[in-house]
Amino acid sequence: MSKADAAAGILWVGATFYALFGGADFGGGVWDLVAGGPERGERPRALIQRSLTPVWEANHVWLIFVLVVLWTAFPEAFSAIFTTLYVPLTLAALGIVLRGSGFAFRKSIEGLQGRRAMGAAFAVSSLVTPFFMGTVVGAIAAGHVPAQGDGDAFSTWLAPLPLLIGAMFVATSAYLAGVFLVGDARRGGDEEMERYFERRALGAGVVAGALAVAGLVALHSEARYVFDRLTSQGLPLVVLSLLCGAALLVVLRRGGRRPLRPLAAAAVVAVIWGWGIAQFPYLLPTSLRIDQAAAPDPTLTIVFIVFAVAAVLVLPSLGLLYTLAQRDLLESEH
């Protein structure tokens, strides 16, 4: 494996963490959005609020990590992506601002009206942001981003595959959040909320699976290179994802108390790495290879060092944060 490939691997690790944890936070917002009026939605919203509050900012940093590694290790790819897909990227950035501010404001602003407005900003942007991020990923996978950048501002992402991937991002986020919230409800001994999010995780899982199948069809027609590799080299991971997803659906339907999170996470991680393998050795299929896009060696070395430091310092710290949060030692109210 070359240094450039290793740097691409680091990019994928960051993207994986962001998809799992950042994704689940967006999904929490999606469930908040569809939780109904103030009375009906009170309990699920309280649970979502408690689950997200201590962790969402730390989870969000994975996005910064991905962007920074992308522009440091693969500056040409960064520039090509941003000069082509600036419309969905701008919308995602605005969505991020609305999501974070809305969430921070809604618990502290005075008056029911204000809280509802802030809550709506948080919840709607939690749906919109992953959608646009998904269209970006879909447009890259579909090979719509030319290596020299300046691709068409609209047709590159307003195409079946990017739009399907966008929808899949939303559904997957909701699915992950549903599964995570089942665990949080269990821990709090709230059986009603446990059932509530079980049903929703199940529904989102089915939708995400259906979108994935539709995505495969679109991949077949829009991105033949990626499709061919996904169904050959990437096939074991696709199968693994399907098995984990199916197993989780069975467990959810039976309503048992088995651990759900590892299965849900494995299903998502397998897809992300399947996608990585499918577009290898391209960063932008099929116009820019990883080695062509890579920064000079000393820069890549620094990226490795930074990643090693992250592994030694950030991962244990994140572990501490999650452990404290899971043991209910962190409270948003005091």
Next chain:
Amino acid sequence: MPPLDPLPLAASASNLLAAREQMAFTLGFHIVLSCLGVALPATILVANYIGLKKGDEAAIELAKRWSKAMAVTFAVGAVTGTVLTFEFGLLWPHFEQRFGAAFGVAFAIEGIFFFLEAIFLAVYIYGWKRLSGWAHFWSGVPMFVTGIGGAFAVVAANSWMNQPQGFTLDAAGKVVDVEPLKVLFNPATPYEVPHMILAAYMVVGFLVASIYATGMLKGRRDRLHRLGLLIPLTIGLIATPIQLFVGDTAAREVADHQPAKFAGMECIQETGTDQTEYLGGICTHHGVEGAIGIPGLDSFLVGFSTHTKVTGLNSIPADERPPANTLLHLAFDAMVGIGTGLLALGAWFAFAWWKRRDIPQTPWFLRIVALTGAAAILALWCGWIVTEVGRQPWIVQGYMRTSEAVTEAGGIWFTLALVLLLYATIGTIAILVLRSMSRRWREGGADPEAGAPYAPATEAPS
């Protein structure tokens, strides 16, 4: 007065103006919040420490309140900082394309610090209830370290834009080799980094102090307000003299290494010795109008002798001169003026404290302190105008023009309008939220945070 940015009316030139305005606005908004991220943790930890050490409940209460406020400002800071990350690609894609491999290193390091800060900030902010006193205090110490580390990394990147080094270009202008340590520790790092970190401590110190000074002027003279004034004010006043020293050094370094920027901020038209130091005024091609001029002082400040030769704008090629010299000049003067005023305030305070172990008794002291928060933020903005506008027309001094870096994408004026609207709304709501939090604390009423997001407070489960 020369016109602002004499741009040809091409589409990319129009983009350049829009992109610069958007960058300036989003950075100006974020930088205030990032100061809070850098320096508020230390301010809170001081209060926390006093509270634990002396069993002072008022100090603990202050630390709690400030950390609740920080939860709001940090969230907004995290997302507005993300916007800046996006803007590197959305507004300046060619800058990243050509130089990302060189200066991206600094941001990669910043990423680690920001990660750790976000994690420990969450542990500290939400750990008040269940973590024991000193364990909780120590869980907050990493915020202080990572705040400084993050500021170092980001400002090192900006320093590199001012004094780039540590990379090799091939014939096509592509970066082919990088020396990361030279990038991080470029000649501007030693003065830009401390200048910004001290600025953060001044902004936070004076901003928090000004809030409690306002409260005291309204007759709230309890121990909580007294401590709420004294802790941050002391931090701000300690930072001020160091800042003036660092800033003075920085100005001399700029005169040496970025003479165009220095000529712009001091409005020097003709290269020569015995340069007059102008305070205020309007820059014209013939010199400064309506200013107070002190003959020879500018040369003296640059080289400790009136015989020091200082470069004027006439020695700089016309297409390499910074735009808007009056703006640069007045921004520089305002920053120095505010810093000097704060130094005088510190001397007054120190004298009163030495005499009577108390703040000066006249209400004028509190009135002035109440204005220092806004003044410190104004000085911060002025400093960044000097740094950033003064570097124009370059984005990487001597290597890449800002006009070469800008995107060709359409709709930048539209996103600028959108961003202005969105940020104005968020800024307003943030202030309203912080004010209402403060009012609730004073009234000791029910904390709406205790309930579900939409439940009316009275029906909220505890």
